[in-house]
Amino acid sequence: MSRIVKEYKKIKKVLEGHGEAFENLIVQLAPVNEYDLLSWKATIRGPSDTPYNGFSIGLTIKIPSDYPISPPMVKFEPYKMPHCNVNFQTGEICLDILTRQHWSPAWDLLHVLKAIEQLLQEPVPESPLNVDIANILKEGDRTAYTGLVRYYFCGGT
Amino acid sequence: MKVTIKEVHSVFAWSWLISNHAKENGESKNDVDDEEDVCGICRASFNATCPGCTYPGDECPLVVGDCNHSFHVHCIYRWLDTTSSKGLCPMCRQPFQLKRGLAINDSHIKKFQDLHLRRTQGQAQEALAEGDEEALGRVADQQSHGNGIIDEQGDVIMEQGLVVR
Ligand SMILES: [Zn+2]
Numbered sequence A: 001m002s003r004i005v006k007e008y009k010k011i012k013k014v015l016e017g018h019g020e021a022f023e024n025l026i027v028q029l030a031p032v033n034e035y036d037l038l039s040w041k042a043t044i045r046g047p048s049d050t051p052y053n054g055f056s057i058g059l060t061i062k063i064p065s066d067y068p069i070s071p072p073m074v075k076f077e078p079y080k081m082p083h084c085n086v087n088f089q090t091g092e093i094c095l096d097i098l099t100r101q102h103w104s105p106a107w108d109l110l111h112v113l114k115a116i117e118q119l120l121q122e123p124v125p126e127s128p129l130n131v132d133i134a135n136i137l138k139e140g141d142r143t144a145y146t147g148l149v150r151y152y153f154c155g156g157t
Numbered sequence B: 001m002k003v004t005i006k007e008v009h010s011v012f013a014w015s016w017l018i019s020n021h022a023k024e025n026g027e028s029k030n031d032v033d034d035e036e037d038v039c040g041i042c043r044a045s046f047n048a049t050c051p052g053c054t055y056p057g058d059e060c061p062l063v064v065g066d067c068n069h070s071f072h073v074h075c076i077y078r079w080l081d082t083t084s085s086k087g088l089c090p091m092c093r094q095p096f097q098l099k100r101g102l103a104i105n106d107s108h109i110k111k112f113q114d115l116h117l118r119r120t121q122g123q124a125q126e127a128l129a130e131g132d133e134e135a136l137g138r139v140a141d142q143q144s145h146g147n148g149i150i151d152e153q154g155d156v157i158m159e160q161g162l163v164v165r
């Protein structure tokens, strides 16, 4: 049985409530279609101590055929996610554990979502994919940061 | 009553005897899914096979690392055979080497040494091509933990004085 099948079983168990650690984070994490475990969708809740609080954020996950030797390919939905380490147009995420250089096959999709949650809590403006947001963060203006994130979410571009 | 035994069918159960060091070291078990020991890479039980094999046991054996992390030999070999693994254990990120003096590791030691050699050679050639002295030093350093050293040309000199290009 392939690794992703094992993970799917575990994820179902966790989301049924045996894993409190994920309750606040994951709204949904499932394959797009039960018969194709290489293509997944996730929805996470914006962490409470961030400007993302109150928003649900969508992600797409592609599982490479040699997973978990290679990392999963995880993106936010295009034109949805304002974050200094996310390319707004493509949804691409700048996160070290998702790169081949830093990935470990010991990790799984739940680890990846945890790492993304942490990225929302601790943005890294020094390696930006969204310069506007990075600049505001560098200035240290929390109010402007929250305002800009919310402006994006409410349909601004 | 008289019972006549016509035939005897023996049924055996087996399981891998895995060292308990990892648990003794206070490593917490993954609380959700494993009631039994699973391979950290494929998440299948050690007593089952890796995803590529059909019959457990000799066809899909286990190996134990110096760091006491165990894997199906096929799983860890596949990982270590990538450049991105950098030769590290997926669980603890220490250089992965087979633990010596364990019967289940014995038949794999040569294969893993060759792999280690191939990887460090590849890295040395890469560093050499880029003229990256620092990386070369690092590779030589790594190599000396194995069983050979790398000279300035990026050739690997084995303990026996054998030069491998
Ligand atoms: Zn395995």
Ligand SMILES: [Zn+2]
Pocket: B049, B050, B051, B052, B053, B059, B060, B061, B072, B074, B075
């Ligand atoms: Zn196998």
Ligand SMILES: [Zn+2]
Pocket: B065, B067, B068, B069, B089, B090, B091, B092, B093, B094
């Ligand atoms: Zn280890």
